[in-house]
Amino acid sequence: MSERLQPGDPAPAFSLPDADGKRVSLADRAGRKVIVYFYPAALTPGCTKQACDFTDNLELLAGAGYDVIGISPDKPEKLAKFREKESLGITLLSDPDKAVLSAYGAFGEKKLYGKTVTGVIRSTVIVGADGKVERALYNVKATGHVAKLIRDLELAPAGGEQGD
Template sequence: MTTRLAVGDSAPDFTLPTADGGTITLSELRGQHVVVYFFPAAMTPGCSTQACDFRDSLSALQGSGYSVVGVSPDPVSALAEFTARDGLTFPLASDLDRSVLTQWGAYGEKKLYGKVVTGVIRSTVVLDPSGTVELAQYNVKATGHVAKLRRDLGIA
């Protein structure tokens, strides 16, 4: 069983390459709320739906003090293509070796079409300004997840 983050845990720091050719370091985002979401693969139907929902909700999230970061095991080139294709306006980070996904409990055994497989567990973790987990959701659905997250966070 994969170890998952829970409310009150300190989020493991990371530095990952991003779709825009730079890097993102989680600890540099201290002082603000951060939504870190983990997705299996760029440009697939479910991941596109979820990313576009985050894109479309970004102004409401940012208006309430939240930043959004997406993380997947895709190479930077695929994330750059995804960002350009769907007009994504928040950072997407590449975790090729799945080390961050694993540390955060977003990689491991899951059920896919009734079979147990090992892969990315679609997950969202919300951090408070000190980097402490304030909400952790695993095995979320791509469709409707961002709307539910906004409700859970009290963001209209």
């Protein structure tokens, strides 16, 4: 089981291919805050909901100085399909050997329908502009997670609830 990150830990460096096969590294984002989230599989209901929630809130997050990067074991081709099908605006990275997932504590044993399995642990790590972990959230829910994150980061727009 990989070690979970704690606030203050240096964020593990990574360089992974995006949906177009172009390498993206955490170092590219130096000086910016980055929300790195880990999800089990593109094009599945929960992961789609989470990716769409991040995309829907991208303007708010970017306005507050956050970049959003989603990482899964999916191959770049599948990520490209996912991005096109759902019109995603976030950066999606491919980690098929699960090295980055493991380095961030987002791969290991988890409970699934009452059984213990090894797999991707849905997680979100917020990396500060200084490259250190500000928050590390594990076993998060796909639905409602982005809204909770925005509340926790105190980024909710003034004026309370948003209308449709």
